[in-house]
Amino acid sequence: MNCEVCQLKELEVEHFEIREVLRCILHTIVFHRALGLVRPKDVDLELFEITYVQCGDVELEKKIDEKIDHFISWVEKHPNKKSQICLSFYEVKSKQPSWFTNKTERLYWEQWYINLNVTQHPKHHSSKSHHTKLVVDPGESATEERSSRRAMVEASLREVLFQIIKFVNEKKDHVPPISEGVIYFPYEITIPSSSDSAFGMDMIKRMLHSGHPTMLS
């Protein structure tokens, strides 16, 4: 089975926009891969005029929020850095235990790379608060600049969502069959670790599990 990889368009976001942007993208992807019986839940973004869809699973929502929190913590330690979040879907295959590998094997059949460039606004007061959503900038020019920037981010986010839709529509054959009682496919969210070497180790681990090189183009 091939592992389809989708590199999403890079988004330039500010710190306070990370949570909403990531929630939107991650839930949209997972909703497309939650092929079990779902009752969709519409969520309106507060910062943008965009409504995304969740599959309505509370546990899933909690796990995604945890990962986003970890990512935000990482961004605070590594400001002004481009970062990448990887959402992978896999199948669990049993395998004969060996010296290096476990009994089960993860076969990744799809990977989504969310590329973010977290920028710090020059007049931003605090970048530490997770919940800071408003930036108070004096002057009309700053307000206009902020609104135009916000519109650009919204347009870019919309492009990313359409990119997801197109990818889902164009590539359907690699999706595994739906199991009875399973709402969504097993997934894994990988965020950058504290050090780049650790991030590289994660990639190596994934390669050992999957058994084939991961495309990182």
Next chain:
Amino acid sequence: MTSTHTNSHTEAAKMEQVITEFFYKSLLIILESRSSYVSSRNYSGEQTVSSPSSSSSSSSSVRPRDKWFNLALRECPSALENLDLCRRSNFEPVVVDVILEQKPLDWGPASFSPTSDLVRNLSSKNKNSYFWNSDQQDESGSEMKCEKIIERWFVQNESRKGRDCNSGNRRSSCNNLSALYKKLILMLRSLYVTVRLLPAYNIFRDLNSSGLICSFKLVPRVSSFVEPLTRKEEVDMQRFWFTPVDTSCGRLCLSVLYHSSISDMSSESSTPMSPQFIPDYVGSPLADPLRRFPSLPVSHGSPSSLPFSRRHSWSYDHYKASPPLVSFSPSPTHSESNALVSNPSSLGLPPMSLPPHPPETSLAHKRNTNFDEYCPSPNFSASPSPSPSPSLPIYIPWTHLSKALLRSESAPVNIAAPKLANTPALSGKQNLPPCPPLKITRAGTSRTDNIRVPAETDATIEKIFSFGKEDCWKYSGVKAFSNSSPRISCSRSSSRSLQDDFDYSEFPCPFDVEDGEMMDPGSRKSQDAAVGALVRLLKKAPPLRQNVSLNFSEASRPEILSNSIPKQSQILEAVTVEYAAAPNIASFRLVASKTTTDALEELRGYKVMKNLLLSEGGKAYTSNVASAAEHSSTSKDRSIL
């Protein structure tokens, strides 16, 4: 052979059922996100469907139709109505046009009449025609509204000619069916997300969430055959294709033409009116300058004598705001209430009853409440405000609104004097003319503190209020001012006359409003006018004798300083002393020491005393004179000794 044929027939039937349900599901997804009142938006059904462990228990909460394509949505009546269309149209495209319909309304002053479009639309039976059906036409005339197709959805099954749909063995058919089903699930997931990303969804969301009246609405129209869009229309639109899914007999296609700049259209349509100044709004001076309050009796003087026959300017502001409320709110946040009211029966909802009174009455009620804070006058409140309107300020017929506005006029202000309530003259409080929003209670409660000159208590004030209804306001206003102005002092100069006492150049103005007082300019002017009239009246009075005024002021000073209510005997004594000095009764004038109000009180007290003296026939006078003579002789003897 027979079994194979049966199996293939079964498979074909299943395929057809899958395709039919796909049509229905896709219609459902489109319509429920474009119809004003039916939406799966956060449909709070059982969320346990997502839990694998509880799937068995949650199955009861999921309707059978929800399980198709594993997407549980709310039922959509229009989709159900068009299900037959889907069944018939397995090989014909189903087209869903999402129309942005705007009803232009002329809100100029000339056209703002009870027979405006508001009432007409409410009573029209045909306003509910086109919401779900594309067959009926709006009999009110297409010229009344503008329609624009903002989205056109195509759902079709392109048949593959020249190929046996039932070919293939059973296993491949099964695989095909499961694979097809999976792909259709993915396609419908994409459709569900896409309908919420398109610009028309923002309009739908605003219509659903907002409770305001809007001048436009979204109207989905389902049909099999539509006229192709004009080139001009298509130029402004973009197309989005969903990847077709191959079936055994063809392929299922889904696409959409949509306007990308619909937000501009909605914002333009949300402001159909340019700001207009309405000079003759309800309650304006131009409309009815001398409108009397309904609670005022007619016999209370001429309207011109009442300073407050005209409502205060601030009360006008409230009603000035009413026409925009009645008119369609020119904001993008429009609600389905308009559609609901105009097309109540078409939406399958129970008709929404209009509020008994427009929402302005609640504001009027609030205004009156605020007014009462200044002038607590329980007997003179406004005509009882009707029940508050519902939270949605929806359609309000002009006739209802005008009546409600007349009903909810602000109350005339009463001269509230709770301490004086025992006086008979004040029993009929509703007959009192309005007064400015003064803290009249202070006049009553702090009467003992503020009276500068010996004055009668309740009887005096009773006299004041019994002078005449048309003159009450003059005195009461002055009285209020006097109590609030502690700077007024007694007349100390013997050379002063009564007229001089009211010389504003010498005295600090008794009618100065202190900083803490809250008064609107209108009432202040009226009070000033009242005071001025009183001053003129007093100026016309003949001046007091110098010695009389001097003696009286000296005698009364202790009472003033002690802030005690002078007793009747003290007044008698003072009057007696003066009488001894000037036997002329006519010259007995109480000097208006500090304020004209106090002077009037003194005058009244003098009158009472005079009556007493006359009634006793000088008996008391004689005894007092004798006692006064004894007292003076005793003091002389002591001084000599």
